[in-house]
Amino acid sequence: MCADTAMQQTPPATAGQADILLEAHDLARYFDVSKPWLNRVIERSERLTLKAVDGVGFSIRRGETLSLVGESGCGKSTVARLVVGLYGLTRGRLVFDGEDISDLASRTGRQTASVRKRFQMIFQDPYASLNPLWRVGTIIGEPLRFFRPEMSAADRHRRVGELLEQVGMSAPDANRYPHEFSGGQRQRISIARALANEPEFMICDEPTSALDVSVQAQILNLMRDLQDEYGLTYLFISHDMAVVKHMSDRIAVMYLGRIAEIAPAEQLFANAHHPYSKMLLEAVPSLEGAGKERTTIQGEVPNPVHPPSGCAFHPRCPHANARCKAEVPRLITRSDGSEVACHGVEEGRLP
Amino acid sequence: MSSTPSSVENSGEQNAIAVTGHEPGAAGQEPVLSVRHLRVEFPTRHGTLVALDDVSFDIAPGEVLGVVGESGAGKSMTGNAVIRLLEPPGRIAEGEVHLSGRRIDDLPEERFVPLRGRHIGMIFQDPLTSLNPLFSVGDQLIETIRTHLPMNEREAREEALKLLREVGIPAPENRLDSYPHQFSGGMRQRVVIALALAARPEFIIADEPTTALDVSVQAQILALLKRLCADHGTAVMLVTHDMGVIAETADRVAVMYAGRLIEIGPVDEVVRNPQHPYTKGLMASIPGIEKRLERLYQIEGSMPRLAAIPAGCAFNPRCPHAQERCRVQRPDLMPAEGSLAACWLHDPVDPLPPRRGEAGEEMAHVR
Numbered sequence: 281m282c283a284d285t286a287m288q289q290t291p292p293a294t295a296g297q298a299d300i301l302l303e304a305h306d307l308a309r310y311f312d313v314s315k316p317w318l319n320r321v322i323e324r325s326e327r328l329t330l331k332a333v334d335g336v337g338f339s340i341r342r343g344e345t346l347s348l349v350g351e352s353g354c355g356k357s358t359v360a361r362l363v364v365g366l367y368g369l370t371r372g373r374l375v376f377d378g379e380d381i382s383d384l385a386s387r388t389g390r391q392t393a394s395v396r397k398r399f400q401m402i403f404q405d406p407y408a409s410l411n412p413l414w415r416v417g418t419i420i421g422e423p424l425r426f427f428r429p430e431m432s433a434a435d436r437h438r439r440v441g442e443l444l445e446q447v448g449m450s451a452p453d454a455n456r457y458p459h460e461f462s463g464g465q466r467q468r469i470s471i472a473r474a475l476a477n478e479p480e481f482m483i484c485d486e487p488t489s490a491l492d493v494s495v496q497a498q499i500l501n502l503m504r505d506l507q508d509e510y511g512l513t514y515l516f517i518s519h520d521m522a523v524v525k526h527m528s529d530r531i532a533v534m535y536l537g538r539i540a541e542i543a544p545a546e547q548l549f550a551n552a553h554h555p556y557s558k559m560l561l562e563a564v565p566s567l568e569g570a571g572k573e574r575t576t577i578q579g580e581v582p583n584p585v586h587p588p589s590g591c592a593f594h595p596r597c598p599h600a601n602a603r604c605k606a607e608v609p610r611l612i613t614r615s616d617g618s619e620v621a622c623h624g625v626e627e628g629r630l631p
Numbered sequence: 632m633s634s635t636p637s638s639v640e641n642s643g644e645q646n647a648i649a650v651t652g653h654e655p656g657a658a659g660q661e662p663v664l665s666v667r668h669l670r671v672e673f674p675t676r677h678g679t680l681v682a683l684d685d686v687s688f689d690i691a692p693g694e695v696l697g698v699v700g701e702s703g704a705g706k707s708m709t710g711n712a713v714i715r716l717l718e719p720p721g722r723i724a725e726g727e728v729h730l731s732g733r734r735i736d737d738l739p740e741e742r743f744v745p746l747r748g749r750h751i752g753m754i755f756q757d758p759l760t761s762l763n764p765l766f767s768v769g770d771q772l773i774e775t776i777r778t779h780l781p782m783n784e785r786e787a788r789e790e791a792l793k794l795l796r797e798v799g800i801p802a803p804e805n806r807l808d809s810y811p812h813q814f815s816g817g818m819r820q821r822v823v824i825a826l827a828l829a830a831r832p833e834f835i836i837a838d839e840p841t842t843a844l845d846v847s848v849q850a851q852i853l854a855l856l857k858r859l860c861a862d863h864g865t866a867v868m869l870v871t872h873d874m875g876v877i878a879e880t881a882d883r884v885a886v887m888y889a890g891r892l893i894e895i896g897p898v899d900e901v902v903r904n905p906q907h908p909y910t911k912g913l914m915a916s917i918p919g920i921e922k923r924l925e926r927l928y929q930i931e932g933s934m935p936r937l938a939a940i941p942a943g944c945a946f947n948p949r950c951p952h953a954q955e956r957c958r959v960q961r962p963d964l965m966p967a968e969g970s971l972a973a974c975w976l977h978d979p980v981d982p983l984p985p986r987r988g989e990a991g992e993e994m995a996h997v998r
C-alpha cells in the first residue's frame with residue numbers, strides 16, 4: 281500500500297547539521313493487534329497490524345521546541361516513546377547529537393547511561409510513572425542517584441527540596457507518598473523528577489494537562505526560563521493549542537501515524553495549509569464561546585488498523601479527488617518554510 | 632471559624648445558587664445532588680488535616696456544575712467524599728450529602744455500594760484506576776452493563792459497541808477485544824467514560840474527563856454529556872482545568888481554593904466577570920490563542936499545604952488586596968455582582984476597599 285514510504289518524510293539534508301540535536305528519519309512502529317491464535321483459527325480472522333507511526337521524519341535544533349499535535353490516537357505518544365527508546369523501531373533511524381541511537385531500546389543498563397542521562401521524559405500518565413511505594417523524595421532523587429552517584433545524600437536532599445519548590449510545592453512534601461497528592465501535584469512530582477538531572481533534551485507528553493491554569497503558567501514559565509538559561513531542547517506534546525502556541529518554535533501536525541504539515545508556530549496559526557491542520561485549529565474551544573457549539577472536525581476518525589488508501593485524510597477532506605484516494609502525498613517544502621503533505625496544496629488547487 | 636453561611640442566607644434569589652440548604656433551585660425543582668457543610672479530615676500523627684472545609688452546593692436536574700481551582704484545592708476530594716471513596720484515614724467529619732432528596736452520606740456501606748455505577752456514574756481523573764489491565768475492554772464493558780441492566784450477553788455486547796461508538800472510538804468492533812494498554816491515552820479515557828455512562832445514572836461525577844483528549848474528541852464527549860443532561864435530566868459535576876470546556880459546557884461554576892468554596896455563580900459571570908481575587912488571577916493565567924505573551928501571567932506564590940492553611944482568608948498571603956481583617960477573620964460566601972464570593976471586598980455591610988493599581992486589578996484585563 282505504501283511502497284514509497286521509505287522515501288518520504290526525511291528532513292532536508294541541507295539543514296545546518298551542527299546545531300541539530302535530534303534527527304528522526306522515517307520512523308515507523310507497528311503493533312500486532314490480532315486476536316489470540318485460537319480465536320484466529322476458530323473465527324478465521326486474519327492477523328491485524330496497527331501502524332501507529334508510519335514514516336515520520338523531523339529534526340530538532342538545539343534549544344528549540346518542536347510540538348506534536350493531532351487527534352487522539354494519531355501516534356504522538358508512540359513517537360515520544362520511540363525517541364526515548366521505550367519502544368523499538370519497526371523501521372527508521374534516530375540520531376542524537378551525531379550518535380546513531382536507533383537501537384537504544386535494545387541496549388541495557390549502564391550501556392545506555394551516557395545517552396540516557398542527557399534526556400528525560402515526562403509521561404502523559406503521571407500516576408503510572410510514579411512508584412507508589414517510594415516517598416516523593418526518593419522518586420525525585422532517583423535520577424541523581426543513578427547518574428550522579430558521587431553526589432552526597434545531603435546535597436541530593438537539598439536539590440530535591442529545591443526542585444519541589446520550583447514546581448510550586450514545598451520541601452517537606454518529599455516525605456510523603458504519591459497517593460497523598462492530587463492529580464496535578466503528582467504531575468508536578470514527575471516534572472520535578474525529569475528536571476532533577478538537568479537534562480539537555482526533554483520529551484514532554486502532555487506535561488500540564490492535569491494542572492490548573494495558574495500552576496500551568498508557573499510550569500510553562502519555568503520550562504521557558506530553563507530553555508533561555510541552559511538552552512534546553514523540547515519535544516512537546518499537548519492537545520491544548522494555546523499552550524502549544526505559547527511554547528513552540530515549530531509544530532508538526534500528525535494524522536494517522538504520519539506528518540501532515542510541519543511549520544513554524546506563528547506561520548501555522550496564521551496560515552495553515554493542510555486541510556486537516558485548518559480543521560484542527562478551528563476546533564479549538566474559546567472562552568468567548570460560552571454556550572456556543574464549536575466547529576468540530578467532520579467525519580469519522582478512520583480505523584487505524586485499516587487506514588484509508590492514498591491520503592489517509594481523504595474520506596473527511598472536502599477537497600479530495602481521485603489522486604488523493606490513490607497516492608500517498610509526500611511532504612513538500614514550501615517557500616514560507618512550511619512542509620505540507622497534500623496533493624491539493626502541491627497542485628496549487630488549495631492556498 | 633463559623634460554619635454557618637449567614638451572609639448568604641438571603642441570597643437565594645440569585646439563580647439556582649441556593650446555598651441555604653432549605654430552598655429548592657431556581658426552577659423550583661428538587662436538586663439531584665445537594666451537599667451541605669461538607670468537611671473532610673485526615674487525622675495524622677502531627678494533627679488533623681482539613682481537606683474540605685464547609686463546602687455546600689446543589690446541582691439541579693439537567694445541570695452541569697463546573698468545578699475549577701488550584702491543583703490540590705480539593706476538587707477530586709469533593710467528588711470522592713460524595714461517593715464515599717475517601718482514602719483512609721480520610722473521613723467525612725461534618726455535613727450531609729443528599730441524592731434526589733435522600734440522604735446518602737449516613738447509609739450503611741452495603742446500601743451505598745449499589746448506588747455507585749447505577750445511580751452515580753464516576754469518571755475518575757486517572758483512567759488506569761478504573762480499568763483492569765487483565766481484561767479486555769469489551770469484557771469490562773459487558774460485565775458492567777450486565778451488572779446494572781437486565782441484558783443478556785449478546786444485547787450487552789451490542790450496547791457496549793454502541794457506547795464505544797458514542798464516545799468516538801473508531802471501528803469499535805475491531806477494538807472490543809483489545810486490552811487497555813493497547814489503547815492510546817485518550818482512547819482509554821473514552822473507555823472510562825463509556826463505563827460511567829453504561830447504566831445511565833442520574834448523577835455523574837466527571838473528574839477531568841477530557842484532559843487527555845484532543846479538541847475534536849473533547850467536543851464530541853462534551854456534546855454527549857450535554858445531551859444526557861438535556862434528554863435524561865442527568866446532573867453532572869464537571870471537574871476540569873480547561874476554562875474553554877467550562878465556558879462551553881457548564882451552567883454554573885464553583886471555584887475552590889485550599890479546601891474551600893470561594894466563588895460560585897453562573898458560568899458567564901464567573902468566567903467574564905470574576906469577583907474573587909483568586910478567580911481573577913486564575914482567569915488571567917489562561918494562555919490566549921490570539922496573542923503570544925513572552926511570559927504567562929502567574930499568581931505569585933503557591934497554595935498553602937493542608938498542614939499550614941493561614942488563618943482568616945486562606946488566599947491572603949497571595950492576595951494583592953489583603954489587609955489586617957483578611958488575616959484574622961474568615962469570609963463566608965457573600966453576594967458579589969451575579970455570583971457569590973468569599974471575600975471581604977464584597978462584605979455587604981463593611982466592604983474592604985480594594986487596593987488600586989496592583990496586579991489584582993490589572994490582571995483581569997490581560998486577556
Ligand SMILES: Nc1ncnc2c1ncn2[C@@H]1O[C@H](COP(=O)(O)OP(=O)(O)OP(=O)(O)O)[C@@H](O)[C@H]1O
Pocket residue numbers: 311312313330331332350351352353354355356357358359404584812813814815816817818843844845
Ligand atoms: N502497546 C500497544 N499495542 C497496540 N496498539 C498500540 C499500543 N500503543 C499504542 N497503540 C495504538 O497506536 C495508536 C497511537 O497511539 P498513541 O498512544 O501514540 O496515540 P496519541 O497520539 O498519543 O493519542 P492520545 O492523544 O490519545 O494520547 C493508537 O491507535 C493506539 O491504540
Ligand SMILES: Nc1ncnc2c1ncn2[C@@H]1O[C@H](COP(=O)(O)OP(=O)(O)OP(=O)(O)O)[C@@H](O)[C@H]1O
Pocket residue numbers: 459460461462463464465490491492673680682700701702703704705706707708709718719721756937
Ligand atoms: N491520602 C491523603 N492523605 C493526605 N492528604 C491527601 C490525601 N489525598 C489527598 N490529599 C490532599 O488533599 C488535597 C486535595 O486533593 P484533591 O485530590 O482533591 O485535589 P484536586 O483539587 O483534585 O487537585 P488536582 O487538580 O491537582 O487534581 C491535596 O492538597 C492533597 O495533597
Ligand code: SF4
Pocket residue numbers: 554555556591592593594595597598599600601604609621622623624625
Ligand atoms: S491530499 Fe487530497 S485528500 Fe489529502 S488533504 Fe490534500 S486535498 Fe485533501
Ligand code: SF4
Pocket residue numbers: 907908909944945946947948950951952953954957962973974975976983
Ligand atoms: S478576603 Fe481579603 S485576602 Fe481574601 S481574597 Fe478577599 S481581599 Fe483577598
Ligand SMILES: [Mg+2]
Pocket residue numbers: 356357358404485815816817
Ligand atoms: Mg498520547
Ligand SMILES: [Mg+2]
Pocket residue numbers: 462463464706707708756838
Ligand atoms: Mg483532582
